[in-house]
Amino acid sequence: MGVDEVKENLPSIDEMTDEEYERMYDAVAEQKTGEAGVCTQSFVENKPLTKAERWKMNFKRRGWILLFIIPALIYVLIFCYGPMYGILIAFQDFMPGDEILGSNTLWVGWENFQTFFANPNFKDYFFNTFLLCIFGFIVGFPLPIIVALLLNSLPRPKIKKGLQILYYAPHFISLVVMVGMLKFIFGSDGLLDALSVKMGGDANGLQLFLKPGAFRPLFIFSGNWQDFGWSAIIYIAALAGVDPALHEAAKVDGASRFKRIFSVDLPAIAPTIIMLMILSVGNLMSCGYEKVLLMQTDGNLETSEILSTYVYKFGLMGGQYGVGTAAGLFNSVINVVLLIIANTVSKKLSGNSMW
Amino acid sequence: MNMKNQQVMNNQDILDLKAQKKANKIKNPKTDIVYFVICGLILFLLAVIIIYPLYYIIIASISDPDAVMTGEVWLYPIKLTFSGYGQLFKNSDIWRSYGNTILYTVLGTVFNVVLTIPAGWALSREYLPFRKLIMVLLIITMFFGGGLVPYIILCRSLGLYQNPLILIIGGGVSVYNVFMCKSFFTSNVPKEVLEAAEIDGAGEIRTFFDLVLPLAKSIISVMVLFYAVGHWNNYIDAYIFNIDQEFYPLQTVLNELLSVTKGGEGDVVLEQMRAATQIKFTSIIVATVPILILYPMIEKHFGQGVLVGSFK
Numbered sequence: 077m078g079v080d081e082v083k084e085n086l087p088s089i090d091e092m093t094d095e096e097y098e099r100m101y102d103a104v105a106e107q108k109t110g111e112a113g114v115c116t117q118s119f120v121e122n123k124p125l126t127k128a129e130r131w132k133m134n135f136k137r138r139g140w141i142l143l144f145i146i147p148a149l150i151y152v153l154i155f156c157y158g159p160m161y162g163i164l165i166a167f168q169d170f171m172p173g174d175e176i177l178g179s180n181t182l183w184v185g186w187e188n189f190q191t192f193f194a195n196p197n198f199k200d201y202f203f204n205t206f207l208l209c210i211f212g213f214i215v216g217f218p219l220p221i222i223v224a225l226l227l228n229s230l231p232r233p234k235i236k237k238g239l240q241i242l243y244y245a246p247h248f249i250s251l252v253v254m255v256g257m258l259k260f261i262f263g264s265d266g267l268l269d270a271l272s273v274k275m276g277g278d279a280n281g282l283q284l285f286l287k288p289g290a291f292r293p294l295f296i297f298s299g300n301w302q303d304f305g306w307s308a309i310i311y312i313a314a315l316a317g318v319d320p321a322l323h324e325a326a327k328v329d330g331a332s333r334f335k336r337i338f339s340v341d342l343p344a345i346a347p348t349i350i351m352l353m354i355l356s357v358g359n360l361m362s363c364g365y366e367k368v369l370l371m372q373t374d375g376n377l378e379t380s381e382i383l384s385t386y387v388y389k390f391g392l393m394g395g396q397y398g399v400g401t402a403a404g405l406f407n408s409v410i411n412v413v414l415l416i417i418a419n420t421v422s423k424k425l426s427g428n429s430m431w
Numbered sequence: 432m433n434m435k436n437q438q439v440m441n442n443q444d445i446l447d448l449k450a451q452k453k454a455n456k457i458k459n460p461k462t463d464i465v466y467f468v469i470c471g472l473i474l475f476l477l478a479v480i481i482i483y484p485l486y487y488i489i490i491a492s493i494s495d496p497d498a499v500m501t502g503e504v505w506l507y508p509i510k511l512t513f514s515g516y517g518q519l520f521k522n523s524d525i526w527r528s529y530g531n532t533i534l535y536t537v538l539g540t541v542f543n544v545v546l547t548i549p550a551g552w553a554l555s556r557e558y559l560p561f562r563k564l565i566m567v568l569l570i571i572t573m574f575f576g577g578g579l580v581p582y583i584i585l586c587r588s589l590g591l592y593q594n595p596l597i598l599i600i601g602g603g604v605s606v607y608n609v610f611m612c613k614s615f616f617t618s619n620v621p622k623e624v625l626e627a628a629e630i631d632g633a634g635e636i637r638t639f640f641d642l643v644l645p646l647a648k649s650i651i652s653v654m655v656l657f658y659a660v661g662h663w664n665n666y667i668d669a670y671i672f673n674i675d676q677e678f679y680p681l682q683t684v685l686n687e688l689l690s691v692t693k694g695g696e697g698d699v700v701l702e703q704m705r706a707a708t709q710i711k712f713t714s715i716i717v718a719t720v721p722i723l724i725l726y727p728m729i730e731k732h733f734g735q736g737v738l739v740g741s742f743k
Contacts, residue, residue: 131560138558140635145565148550151604155585156572162581176584223477226470241730242478248722250664252682253715256689257484260491260712267487270502301480309733334466358574366667370686384579391580392671404578412575 098124166402172395188402197381205382205407208368209360212296217356219304221349224311225337240312243305255370258298259285286375295371295380310352314345350428358415361407383407492516492712496705499712515709524684525714531595532681536662539599543658546604548651551612552643555620569606583671595678598668602661608654615650616643649732656729660722685718 101124125133162176166189169182192198223243230236246254261267262284269281284290318341326336365384372380383403391400423429491499495510503509519525553559554566576582583592591597620643628638666682668674674683689711 134558135560138556138635139560141553141556141559142561143636144549144639145553145559148546148604148609149565149568151546152569152572152606154589155582155603156576156606157568158585159577159581160575162577162584165581165584170584172584172587223474226474229466229470230474231467239474239478241727242481244730244733245723245726246481248660248664248726249719250666250682250685250722252664252666252686252689253719256685256711256715257488259689261484261487265500265708267502267505270500271505274502301484304477305481332466333463369667387579388671392583397580397584400580401578404580408575408578415574 094124094127097127097130163401163405165397166405168398170397170401172397184398188398189406191399192403192406200378201381201383201386204379205361205363205384208292208295208379208382209363211292212299212363213356213360215296216300216304216307217353219300220307221311221345223304224308224315224345225341227308227312228315228341229333229337240305243308245305246302247306249302251367251370254298254302255367258294258371262290262294283375285371285373288376288378288380291371291376291379295368299367310348311345314348315341318344346426347428350422350426351430354415354418354422354428354430357418358411360414361410488712488715492709492716496708499708500705515713518706518710519713519717522710522714524679525681525688525717527677528679528681528684529717531678532663535595535598535680536659539601539662540655540659542600542603543605543608544651544654547608547654547658548612548644548647549639550604550609551650552616552639552647554609554613555616569609573606579671586672591672593673593675595674597672598662598665598674598678598680601668605658605661608657612647612650612654616647619650620646652729653732656725659725663722681718685714688714 164176167183167185168174168176169184169187170176175181195201227236227239230239259266262282263269264281264283264285266281269283273279273281284294322340322344323336326340331339361383363382363384365382365388368380368382368385369388372385384407387400387403387407390396391403394400419429419431487505490506490508491504492515493511493513494504494508495512496515498504498509554562554569556562559565577585586592586597586601591600624642625638628642633641664682665680666686669679669683691707
């Protein structure tokens with residue numbers, strides 16, 4: 077067996093067991109013997125090192141590489157793990173300015189959670205979050221796939237490229253501008269209302285932004301307007317990797333372009349679809365509050381108040397830190413559970429999983 | 432397979448019922464032309480849906496505000512006027528915040544890139560000590576976090592509350608972006624070059640600056656775009672951290688500007704309302720143009736496997 081073959085079949089040098097390492101060592105020795113006729117003296121005399129010794133040697137020789145990751149790691153430890161320590165607040169009666177673990181910390185057990193769950197509107201917030209995200213997922217998940225498939229089937233690369241650039245662009249528009257535009261068109265005094273008044277509709281216009289029933293469609297429509305092209309990138313890239321010979325073969329068999337979408341294109345991107353589906357399910361309850369806050373009006377609160385806006389308004393702005401942290405934690409835990417479920421199901425059904 | 436088939440068709444159904452009906456009829460391979468017509472039509476329609484709101488903002492910004500408010504402007508500008516832009520130039524809030532945002536964006540992006548690119552490089556090396564542990568530490572943060580309130584409390588204890596510095600260093604490392612860099616380096620730095628460098632006795636630090644960085648232009652520009660857009664578009668942090676108005680970034684000022692004078696406020700003089708309407712449109716344009724200039728310059732780098740490999 078050649079060195080390359082042995083190397084290929086082995087994990088990276090740091091992850092090898094001692095036995096594997098010896099195997100590689102022997103193969104290298106063999107190759108050296110073959111090349112020079114006699115094996116280099118020093119190489120044979122150096123006995124294979126144990127795993128710990130190898131680790132130490134590697135660390136001495138290439139440990140400087142750690143310098144490159146340390147700044148980012150410190151940042152993550154402070155700004156991502158720091159707040160995780162702050163979760164303790166969920167079990168405290170915490171006032172701004174308190175220490176998290178001080179001598180006069182008031183531990184209240186699950187009281188903050190009870191306050192949160194006992195809120196008469198808790199159910200509404202929960203379902204609003206759930207419905208907003210699930211509808212967003214139902215519309216927003218397949219749309220980029222369809223767009224990618226259609227774009228990919230275009231015979232002219234130049235048109236395809238041009239459309240792609242156009243489709244990506246809205247992704248970079250800010251939320252404030254996005255919602256501003258939405259209001260110019262669908263809001264009171266907006267274009268649609270002005271037109272509907274002109275057409276002889278209600279003198280006040282449609283006032284969609286004040287109607288609870290219109291919040292979700294507007295939110296989801298604008299979200300997709302902004303991101304369908306961007307989300308399609310990954311599928312477009314996956315489709316670019318499809319072997320053209322497959323298409324040729326299907327053509328010979330008499331498959332139309334439309335049919336080939338299902339017989340060639342879709343199977344090729346299936347693993348990508350599943351991977352992204354796991355990720356989206358993991359984020360199913362984590363609608364950000366930034367855009368919702370911008371779109372909220374007194375009129376549509378009934379559907380637009382979600383868990384994260386509650387945390388923002390009540391927990392942060394209202395100074396109820398303990399309850400706010402508890403509500404946030406509740407939301408995070410749901411996300412993690414969803415992710416684990418999605419990953420397990422996908423592992424069982426298709427063998428694809430993230431870990 | 433069948434089920435997927437069904438699912439996609441259903442979704443297309445939602446997208447365009449007519450197109451679906453027609454598409455279903457294509458059984459004969461020779462009628463590919465029908466498919467292409469429908470496909471082109473859908474894609475064209477999507478393009479129109481994207482362009483129209485942007486176009487509308489532009490024509491509304493240069494039209495007479497009365498015509499805009501009565502819905503006469505929807506296809507082309509009416510009674511061309513640039514007074515909205517004139518007013519915008521007079522609005523000192525906008526320009527001060529514009530300056531603030533440029534400062535935050537430039538410094539913040541430098542901070543982001545300096546943290547992210549080397550981290551991605553280190554993670555892409557299999558010999559990195561503690562590699563697995565570091566990866567796990569990073570991945571966890573992608574799916575679980577302390578939440579908003581503990582984050583604010585942490586920043587408060589670091590002295591970043593009411594401190595504009597948070598607008599620069601907040602969100603310093605996006606783990607997602609680090610992994611994007613990692614996969615870029617894994618697949619785009621030739622092994623032979625690195626081996627040669629090692630034989631020549633180049634250390635880790637020299638290797639990175641002399642060999643790796645010059646190869647990393649496209650990933651750096653993509654990171655610059657992502658992070659810069661993030662800083663530029665951020666409006667909420669100024670509220671969360673209770674920043675002084677003087678230090679407000681552009682988007683926060685824009686938000687204030689856009690959310691005033693809604694229908695019911697009777698005391699607003701008509702002239703003021705007209706001015707407010709116009710300035711809304713023009714400020715949106717002025718706030719968005721830099722991003723829409725930066726984006727196409729960097730767009731060409733998207734294709735280089737940069738975005739794809741990140742899902743591993």
